[in-house]
Structures are given as C-alpha cells and as structure tokens.
Amino acid sequence: GENVEQHPSTLSVQEGDSAVIKCTYSDSASNYFPWYKQELGKRPQLIIDIRSNVGEKKDQRIAVTLNKTAKHFSLHITETQPEDSAVYFCAASSNRDDKIIFGKGTRLHILP
Amino acid sequence: NAGVTQTPKFQVLKTGQSMTLQCAQDMNHNSMYWYRQDPGMGLRLIYYSASEGTTDKGEVPNGYNVSRLNKREFSLRLESAAPSQTSVYFCASSPGGTGGGGEQFFGPGTRLTVL
Numbered sequence: 001g002e003n004v005e006q007h008p009s010t011l012s013v014q015e016g017d018s019a020v021i022k023c024t025y026s027d028s029a030s031n032y033f034p035w036y037k038q039e040l041g042k043r044p045q046l047i048i049d050i051r052s053n054v055g056e057k058k059d060q061r062i063a064v065t066l067n068k069t070a071k072h073f074s075l076h077i078t079e080t081q082p083e084d085s086a087v088y089f090c091a092a093s094s095n096r097d098d099k100i101i102f103g104k105g106t107r108l109h110i111l112p
Numbered sequence: 113n114a115g116v117t118q119t120p121k122f123q124v125l126k127t128g129q130s131m132t133l134q135c136a137q138d139m140n141h142n143s144m145y146w147y148r149q150d151p152g153m154g155l156r157l158i159y160y161s162a163s164e165g166t167t168d169k170g171e172v173p174n175g176y177n178v179s180r181l182n183k184r185e186f187s188l189r190l191e192s193a194a195p196s197q198t199s200v201y202f203c204a205s206s207p208g209g210t211g212g213g214g215e216q217f218f219g220p221g222t223r224l225t226v227l
Contacts, residue, residue: 009152034215034216036216043202043219043220043221044155044202044218045218046215046216049215089154089155097162097168098142098143098160098162098206098209098213099157099160099168099170100157100213100216101157101171102154102155102156103154104153104154105152105154105155
C-alpha cells in the first residue's frame with residue numbers, strides 16, 4: 001500500500017522567512033496530493049492540493065510542487081507570519097479508491 | 113450547515129468496556145472516514161466508506177468496527193477497549209469519486225482515554 005514520508009518533523013523559521021516541507025510517496029499510481037493544516041486543538045483543514053497533471057500550484061503565499069518521476073512533493077510558504085504556526089500534513093491518494101494516506105506531520109514554529 | 117459533527121467530545125473508559133463514536137455530515141458527501149491521531153504519528157486511517165453500504169479497512173483497523181448507517185452517518189465501535197486505543201479520533205467526509213475523494217472535511221474530534 002501507499003507510504004508517505006514527511007520531513008522535517010519540526011521546523012522553526014524567523015517571521016518573514018520562507019518554510020519548505022518535503023514529502024515522498026511510494027505508490028506510482030498516486031495522483032492526488034493534498035496538504036492539511038492543523039492549528040493547536042483544532043481539526044485539520046485543507047490548505048492546498050495538487051493533481052498529477054500539473055507540476056506546481058500557487059495560492060497567495062502558499063505553493064506546492066510535484067515531481068512525479070522522483071515521487072516527491074513539497075509545500076512552500078513564503079513571507080511567514082505568526083498565524084502560520086501549526087502542524088502541516090501532506091497526503092497522497094490514487095484513483096483506485098477514495099482513501100488518502102497522511103504523512104506524520106511537520107510542526108512549524110514561526111519565531112518573532 | 114453544521115458540516116461534520118461528532119459525539120461525544122470526551123470519553124473515559126476502563127479496559128474492556130465498549131463504546132460507539134458517532135459521526136454525521138450534512139454535506140451530502142459520499143465518502144466518510146475514521147482516523148486516529150497520536151503524538152508523532154500523524155493521522156492514521158482506521159476505516160473508510162466510499163458509499164452507503166460499503167466499508168473498507170484502512171491502516172489500523174484491528175480492535176474497531178464501523179457501520180455506515182445511511183449516507184449521513186458513520187459510526188465507530190470499540191468492542192473491548194484497550195489502553196493502546198487512547199487517542200484523538202477524527203471523523204471526516206468528502207464528496208468522493210474524484211480519485212482520493214476530494215477535499216476532506218473533518219469533525220471536531222473525540223478525545224478518548226482508556227484506563
């Protein structure tokens with residue numbers, strides 16, 4: 001089955017700097033890659049997703065890149081702000097079914 | 113719209129007791145999911161249901177059973193609770209049918225402690 005690895009597990013960046021979180025997946029049939037953000041004590045929420053027919057997608061300060069050949073995808077957050085402090089999860093899924101497999105998460109700290 | 117609701121919010125059980133976690137969604141979604149979240153382990157899929165009347169195992173199904181009662185409701189049952197099942201449980205739903213099911217909407221979670 002699918003296996004998703006996420007790095008780093010913890011990341012601290014200075015406010016205003018950029019943050020990058022990287023994920024790899026194992027199933028070459030995977031074609032849907034969402035990213036979820038979970039603030040402390042709250043439920044996960046989708047922030048951006050990408051499908052395998054595109055290599056990059058942007059939404060304001062957030063971007064995701066996908067390299068299908070290498071089976072890895074990354075989340076980029078630019079001009080980080082205090083409200084970006086949270087746990088971020090990557091995930092992967094294929095057309096075979098409706099389940100997605102999550103990575104173990106990255107705790108992002110934005111330092112003042 | 114309430115979105116995805118879960119009951120109860122908190123529960124303490126003794127080893128060997130049973131309980132059912134309830135989940136309901138009002139978004140007319142086809143797919144529903146149960147996850148558990150443990151520190152450092154991310155979100156692990158217990159069971160999911162791609163449509164009313166169907167259920168499938170996820171990554172960690174042992175010790176759990178599920179019922180997709182109708183399109184709106186998906187319950188998770190612990191028949192004989194064990195301390196290893198202490199966790200936060202999230203229910204989620206998604207439209208389904210688009211490869212990966214599309215965006216998942218999560219409930220507020222149930223914090224379960226098994227003594």
